[in-house]
Amino acid sequence: MSEQIKNIYYPVEAEVIRVIAETSTIKTWRFKLSEQMTFRAGQFVQLTIPGIGEAPFTPSSEPGTCDELDITILRAGRVTDNLHDNIKEGDLVGIRGPFGEGYPFDKFKGHNVLVVGGGVGLAPMRAGIYGLFQRIDDFKRVSIKFGARSPGDFCFTDEFDEWAKRPHTDVTLTIDRDSPGWTGRVGVVTVLLEDLDLDIADTYVISCGPDIMLKFVTLKLLEKGFDPYHIYLSMNRRMSCGLGKCHRCNIGPYYICKDGPDMCYGEIMNYPNVFG
Amino acid sequence: MNKYKLQKDKLQNFLEQLAERFAVYAPVEKNGITSFAELEPGQLPALDFLRTQKPPKDIFYPQTEVILKFDEDGTKSTEYTGKPIAVFGVRPCDAKGFVIVERVFVDKKYEDFYWAIRRKDSLVISIGCNEPLRSCFCNWVGGGPFDTTGSDVLATDTGTEYILQPVSEFGERVMAEIEKLEKATEKDIDKAKALQTKALASMPEPPALDSLKSSLDALFDDPFWDEVTAKCLGCAACTFSCPTCYCFDIQDESRRGKGVRIRIWDTCQFPLFTKEGSGHNPRKSQMSRLRQRYMHKFSYMVETQGEFGCVGCGRCVSSCPVNIDVREFIVEAIATARDKGVEA
Numbered sequence: 001m002s003e004q005i006k007n008i009y010y011p012v013e014a015e016v017i018r019v020i021a022e023t024s025t026i027k028t029w030r031f032k033l034s035e036q037m038t039f040r041a042g043q044f045v046q047l048t049i050p051g052i053g054e055a056p057f058t059p060s061s062e063p064g065t066c067d068e069l070d071i072t073i074l075r076a077g078r079v080t081d082n083l084h085d086n087i088k089e090g091d092l093v094g095i096r097g098p099f100g101e102g103y104p105f106d107k108f109k110g111h112n113v114l115v116v117g118g119g120v121g122l123a124p125m126r127a128g129i130y131g132l133f134q135r136i137d138d139f140k141r142v143s144i145k146f147g148a149r150s151p152g153d154f155c156f157t158d159e160f161d162e163w164a165k166r167p168h169t170d171v172t173l174t175i176d177r178d179s180p181g182w183t184g185r186v187g188v189v190t191v192l193l194e195d196l197d198l199d200i201a202d203t204y205v206i207s208c209g210p211d212i213m214l215k216f217v218t219l220k221l222l223e224k225g226f227d228p229y230h231i232y233l234s235m236n237r238r239m240s241c242g243l244g245k246c247h248r249c250n251i252g253p254y255y256i257c258k259d260g261p262d263m264c265y266g267e268i269m270n271y272p273n274v275f276g
Numbered sequence: 277m278n279k280y281k282l283q284k285d286k287l288q289n290f291l292e293q294l295a296e297r298f299a300v301y302a303p304v305e306k307n308g309i310t311s312f313a314e315l316e317p318g319q320l321p322a323l324d325f326l327r328t329q330k331p332p333k334d335i336f337y338p339q340t341e342v343i344l345k346f347d348e349d350g351t352k353s354t355e356y357t358g359k360p361i362a363v364f365g366v367r368p369c370d371a372k373g374f375v376i377v378e379r380v381f382v383d384k385k386y387e388d389f390y391w392a393i394r395r396k397d398s399l400v401i402s403i404g405c406n407e408p409l410r411s412c413f414c415n416w417v418g419g420g421p422f423d424t425t426g427s428d429v430l431a432t433d434t435g436t437e438y439i440l441q442p443v444s445e446f447g448e449r450v451m452a453e454i455e456k457l458e459k460a461t462e463k464d465i466d467k468a469k470a471l472q473t474k475a476l477a478s479m480p481e482p483p484a485l486d487s488l489k490s491s492l493d494a495l496f497d498d499p500f501w502d503e504v505t506a507k508c509l510g511c512a513a514c515t516f517s518c519p520t521c522y523c524f525d526i527q528d529e530s531r532r533g534k535g536v537r538i539r540i541w542d543t544c545q546f547p548l549f550t551k552e553g554s555g556h557n558p559r560k561s562q563m564s565r566l567r568q569r570y571m572h573k574f575s576y577m578v579e580t581q582g583e584f585g586c587v588g589c590g591r592c593v594s595s596c597p598v599n600i601d602v603r604e605f606i607v608e609a610i611a612t613a614r615d616k617g618v619e620a
Contacts, residue, residue: 005387005389005392005393005396006387006389007353007355007389008386008387008388008389009343009344009353009389009390009526009537009539010344010351010353010389011351013350013351048351048537049528050346050351050528050530050535051346051528051529051530051533051534051535051536052528052530052535053526053527053528054526054528054537055553076553076554077553080553092350094351210554210556211556211558236552236554236556237550237552237558238549238550238551238552238553240524240525240526240542241524241526243385243386243388244380244383244385244386245380245381245386245388245522245524246523246524246525246526246542247380247522247523247524247544247572248523248525248542248544248549248550250568250572250576252571252576252579253575253576253577253579253580258385258386272496272497273558273559273564276556276557276558
């Protein structure tokens with residue numbers, strides 16, 4: 001055992017410098033970190049509200065070495081309710097990480113990348129998308145397909161046009177039920193997978209959203225002929241430690257925290273309860 | 277390595293010498309419960325039973341531990357700052373349990389700070405089991421009543437003395453530094469060996485478990501599991517009494533701007549363990565939760581650690597309020613897979 005043991009449970013201090021309302025239930029917090037952090041697309045951090053609790057989130061800001069970090073959070077439970085209700089500019093929180101492996105972008109080199117996101121799943125996808133943009137010439141095409149319940153449930157809408165102008169990148173949106181003034185597609189996100197103009201054998205997929213969406217996206221992709229080993233799913237599981245110790249997020253012998261959270265579907269498909 | 281002999285009437289002196297440099301933990305009986313605790317000055321361990329009811333994992337991994345404190349000055353870690361820990365009188369199954377938990381807490385990627393701080397420079401002196409209990413099955417899962425895995429020193433109880441056999445260099449060094457410890461003679465060593473052979477021979481012949489993992493993998497969706505779970509109450513006595521179960525939760529408690537973060541034993545047998553913020557729960561039924569426990573120990577850990585995550589201590593057998601016996605489960609699983617012709 002090493003002489004100096006690093007305390008992986010100790011969060012570094014971070015100050016809230018901005019709070020941005022994204023939708024009625026989603027906000028982005030921008031944190032100024034007291035120590036620089038380097039994270040890869042897909043990796044996550046544990047956010048501490050001192051005395052309230054800790055919860056895992058994938059940053060929504062550009063991956064790399066950073067002094068500031070954005071985390072986009074849906075109001076969904078005890079810790080996130082407390083964030084939404086109480087945490088404002090100037091407040092101090094704690095952040096530890098990054099954890100997980102992140103996306104294997106090197107593997108995607110020379111191929112198309114299909115990005116499929118739903119609901120608040122767009123938040124971690126944004127870090128993934130900026131990670132792809134950092135090396136856009138490595139990929140033949142980046143095709144982004146997002147779904148939300150209604151037009152008001154999309155985050156980062158003011159960025160979609162800019163993304164679509166990037167080299168060989170396209171963005172398509174759909175909403176669950178039609179809404180006045182909506183000009184995009186209608187239906188759950190799998191409708192955008194019906195008429196793909198991509199060479200399926202030459203395409204890798206990254207996807208993030210609720211379990212039920214991941215399930216139907218995966219089924220649709222398999223039906224379309226995708227290789228299970230080309231599908232990377234950002235898995236949802238309850239977590240405590242983030243380090244493969246507390247054991248609540250396992251799928252078979254894998255830990256979503258330590259080995260993921262973006263898991264290759266081909267590797268986990270033979271284990272039970274992948275989609276719960 | 278030299279072997280030593282400790283007369284039982286010199287045990288107190290031996291433990292006092294250990295206590296000069298270690299915090300000495302040993303079996304004690306308190307309020308009718310047997311467990312491991314740090315010995316008070318002059319206190320002798322309770323050694324007239326085989327295994328403690330509570331497993332000794334809490335020596336290095338307390339059931340509840342405050343890991344951080346929050347106040348107006350910020351966040352502080354509250355790690356163990358006492359002397360290095362010596363464990364005296366742990367049984368070989370439990371000593372092996374430390375090794376299995378350690379492979380999780382100190383893996384290639386991350387070192388669990390609070391476990392590692394307590395394990396640093398620690399000493400484990402185990403006492404072999406002359407008369408294994410009926411619920412013991414260490415010999416099923418690669419162990420034995422005098423297995424040395426996880427021990428720095430293994431003691432054999434000859435009735436009036438302990439024959440001390442150092443296992444690690446550290447154990448050898450510490451024993452060499454104990455004053456007035458006699459060297460064991462050839463005769464002493466032969467006596468110890470005879471007891472060890474007799475103990476192993478007293479245990480029923482174990483079944484072959486070579487096909488256990490492949491049987492369980494093949495049976496994953498089989499109705500077999502409904503029968504296995506039929507009488508399970510989901511009380512988690514098996515996991516809390518298990519020396520290799522390590523699941524935990526992290527919770528904050530606070531009042532008026534001051535608070536603490538606590539790490540606390542948790543269990544895969546409770547529905548809340550995996551219930552997500554959305555309300556979704558990937559393990560809704562007790563069947564899926566008991567299956568998770570058995571799959572983890574007898575399939576997944578074979579993949580992640582190369583051996584079963586069970587040391588055969590038998591605590592889950594004796595603590596289960598509805599008499600679920602993991603040995604019956606193991607035998608049944610292998611037979612079911614064989615009968616159905618599904619074993620991989």
